[in-house]
Amino acid sequence: MRCFLTSVLIYLWILTPSASLQAEEGMWPLSEIHKLDLASRGLLMNPLELYNPDGVSLIDGIINLSGCTASFISADGLILTNYHCAFRAIQSATTAENDLFAKGFMAGSRAEELPAPGYTVRIIDSYRDVSDEVLSAVRASMPYARQTREKEKRIKAIVKRAEQRHVGKRASVAEMFPGKTYVLFVYTDLRDVRLVYAPPRSIGEFGGEEDNWMWPRHTGDFTLLRAYTGTDGNPADMKKENRPYHPDAFLRVNPRGVSEGDFVFIPGYPGRTYRHRTSWFLESEENRRMPWVVSNYEWMIDVLEKMPAGDRDVAIKLAPRLKGLWNVMKNYRGKLKGMRQAGITAQRRADEDRLQAFILSRPDLKPRYETVLEEIRELYEEDRRDWQARLACSYLPRVSFLLGTAHTLYEAAIERRKPDLQRKAAYMDRNFSRLSQRILRGYRDVHLPAERVLTGHMLAQLLSAADSAYAAPVRAALGDMESAAFLQHLFTETQMNSRATAEKWLQAKPEEFRRSQDPVMRLAIAIHPVLQRLEDEDKARKGRLDALLARLVEVKRIFQGRDFIPDANGTLRLTMGRIRGYSPADAVEMAPLTTLDGLVEKHRGESPFMAPEKLRRLVAEGRYGGFVDPVLGKVPVAMLYDCDTTGGNSGSPVLDARGRLVGLNFDRVFEATVNDYAWSDRFSRSIGVDIRFILWFLSEYSGADHLLREMGVSVADKEG
Ligand code: ASP
Numbered sequence: 001m002r003c004f005l006t007s008v009l010i011y012l013w014i015l016t017p018s019a020s021l022q023a024e025e026g027m028w029p030l031s032e033i034h035k036l037d038l039a040s041r042g043l044l045m046n047p048l049e050l051y052n053p054d055g056v057s058l059i060d061g062i063i064n065l066s067g068c069t070a071s072f073i074s075a076d077g078l079i080l081t082n083y084h085c086a087f088r089a090i091q092s093a094t095t096a097e098n099d100l101f102a103k104g105f106m107a108g109s110r111a112e113e114l115p116a117p118g119y120t121v122r123i124i125d126s127y128r129d130v131s132d133e134v135l136s137a138v139r140a141s142m143p144y145a146r147q148t149r150e151k152e153k154r155i156k157a158i159v160k161r162a163e164q165r166h167v168g169k170r171a172s173v174a175e176m177f178p179g180k181t182y183v184l185f186v187y188t189d190l191r192d193v194r195l196v197y198a199p200p201r202s203i204g205e206f207g208g209e210e211d212n213w214m215w216p217r218h219t220g221d222f223t224l225l226r227a228y229t230g231t232d233g234n235p236a237d238m239k240k241e242n243r244p245y246h247p248d249a250f251l252r253v254n255p256r257g258v259s260e261g262d263f264v265f266i267p268g269y270p271g272r273t274y275r276h277r278t279s280w281f282l283e284s285e286e287n288r289r290m291p292w293v294v295s296n297y298e299w300m301i302d303v304l305e306k307m308p309a310g311d312r313d314v315a316i317k318l319a320p321r322l323k324g325l326w327n328v329m330k331n332y333r334g335k336l337k338g339m340r341q342a343g344i345t346a347q348r349r350a351d352e353d354r355l356q357a358f359i360l361s362r363p364d365l366k367p368r369y370e371t372v373l374e375e376i377r378e379l380y381e382e383d384r385r386d387w388q389a390r391l392a393c394s395y396l397p398r399v400s401f402l403l404g405t406a407h408t409l410y411e412a413a414i415e416r417r418k419p420d421l422q423r424k425a426a427y428m429d430r431n432f433s434r435l436s437q438r439i440l441r442g443y444r445d446v447h448l449p450a451e452r453v454l455t456g457h458m459l460a461q462l463l464s465a466a467d468s469a470y471a472a473p474v475r476a477a478l479g480d481m482e483s484a485a486f487l488q489h490l491f492t493e494t495q496m497n498s499r500a501t502a503e504k505w506l507q508a509k510p511e512e513f514r515r516s517q518d519p520v521m522r523l524a525i526a527i528h529p530v531l532q533r534l535e536d537e538d539k540a541r542k543g544r545l546d547a548l549l550a551r552l553v554e555v556k557r558i559f560q561g562r563d564f565i566p567d568a569n570g571t572l573r574l575t576m577g578r579i580r581g582y583s584p585a586d587a588v589e590m591a592p593l594t595t596l597d598g599l600v601e602k603h604r605g606e607s608p609f610m611a612p613e614k615l616r617r618l619v620a621e622g623r624y625g626g627f628v629d630p631v632l633g634k635v636p637v638a639m640l641y642d643c644d645t646t647g648g649n650s651g652s653p654v655l656d657a658r659g660r661l662v663g664l665n666f667d668r669v670f671e672a673t674v675n676d677y678a679w680s681d682r683f684s685r686s687i688g689v690d691i692r693f694i695l696w697f698l699s700e701y702s703g704a705d706h707l708l709r710e711m712g713v714s715v716a717d718k719e720g
Helices: 087-092 131-135 144-165 279-306 312-342 344-361 372-383 387-399 401-415 429-445 448-463 469-478 483-493 499-505 510-514 519-560 596-602 613-620 670-676 691-701 705-710 715-719
Strands: 062-065 068-072 078-081 121-129 170-177 181-190 192-198 223-229 263-268 573-578 582-585 588-590 593-595 636-641 653-655 661-668 686-690
Touching (some): 062 078, 078 661, 087 312, 131 144, 144 170, 170 519, 263 661, 279 312, 279 344, 279 372, 279 387, 279 448, 312 344, 312 429, 312 670, 344 372, 344 519, 387 448, 387 519, 401 429, 401 448, 401 519, 429 499, 448 483, 469 519, 483 519, 582 670, 596 613, 613 691, 661 670, 686 691
Antiparallel strands (some): 062 068, 062 121, 078 223, 170 181, 192 223, 263 573, 582 588, 593 636, 661 686
């Protein structure tokens, strides 16, 4: 990997050697790693072997797998990630007759590995700072929405140029500090990804939604995939004759694992955090958006869970959607609980009051910073207006697949007429075939009764905002029809439920759309202007907020006399910590490792606590292989540590002090979901599968010794 910048931080971080056991907040960008005193934190390897901006290092084995993290674990492109990250690949190969959820999957040979359609392996080639270039597109005199658009346009041009220069690569510009720092990343994207091994769902999701976001945990949330290239070694679409990819770097496994108190670190792709946002943002999350999402998703989950009524095909179709709804809903419940208990919004407000007092006490700072907080407050004040209708409107195309697809197809027809750089990013030539494929793949899971109920629910939410302008097109489409009759009309007369129809629309011109009599398409065309209006309003808000947040970061840094790292933004980061338990409540102490025996204790004989009979037998016979923890005398299943992670860190490797693989991150504890807003030494704990469970399950349960060998784990290791 090549790097052409010294720091994405605006200022130098003051390094504090920390050998203490106090955990440390920090998702460190690549550009900062060389400044950290890693040895004093517990690292026992040469930092250049961990990350070398001018050569190959361990970091080159870390990949982004369609939004999750994953890592190469063999010279032949074998990939380790979570079961839940590969869920769609497993689901798309599952039928009632060949039920991979029930059986799990193991390819007997490379030829038997299954395609994982839609999955992309993304490897960083290089990165460099492009802040000046991006920011020079903007003038303070421009209207706010225009500022955002100009910035976007400049970013698209930078990306296009980078992709012309690096043929066959993908480029992307990441916003590190809004309105302040921007970094261009160049990636290699591999499009042929195949499923090698998945445990049965009863293991990959042991504990199901009941245990999701919880500790103690006994979930074997792991899967193996493999990346392929064309015969010339370049990225290629899936083809039989393609060859396994040979990564520059891959991780070595430590089959002995780690113990309580040991140093660990995690490279990965954390998605989004909001730690630099103000109390007004937190307040809108806490009092409006999150409770709204929780109550709507609870309603949808309740309806969808009853829908299969014993029909396995329907259950398979609905599985990814239900999983997604559950995951968000429970995460938000955790966040709401955490925010309320700790009074996070009030704390942030108190911090802002102190900052404001500081600004007022400094005549040199007053002119530039005095009104920053007040202006941000006003912006969020305006945001309260019509918030329910705006939320319902923006969630409508996401929740209703058919309406959302019709909207995208119509918008594509409009956008695709413009010159490439003037289109919305999704419709640019470089993205459009991916988008088309994603739409068409989505049809596999369309279940019309579910579509109808969800669309009806979201329309009702929108209409409940009686005289909102955002609801006007839907009200007009309804005319004097009752909602139920309107829904009936939509769903009995539409052709949008067929993939062939979508394929046809992909080729159509805007005029043909406008002549359509299909009721779903007509509704999509009717709501297009309000969705566009929402987008324009968001751009205006972002333009205004970016300029304010940039000033806020500046003055906070002066006030605190130190710098901070940017919020997570889906770029590669490093976090460090220790294997460590926690106390979620008064008089409750949680240990940091769970065991196979504990998994069997949790077995209830029915989903989601259904330990396979073979697993229970192996445990009863004491068939632990060589994977027993010397302190516990048992095989560990899951581990807890105080590293700083968030969504997107799923599938990140957990590495020991020598950089060897000892676990696989997949979740956080309930109390830690709030760390997207504020980090806490007491509660911020992440959860991983212990490598010893992965190795034990592969070899003792599945007889996959060939995979252990491919990972460099010898039979001697296996036998202890
Ligand atoms: N489960 C999350 C993920 O999918 C990880 C987390 O939010 O802690 O990335």
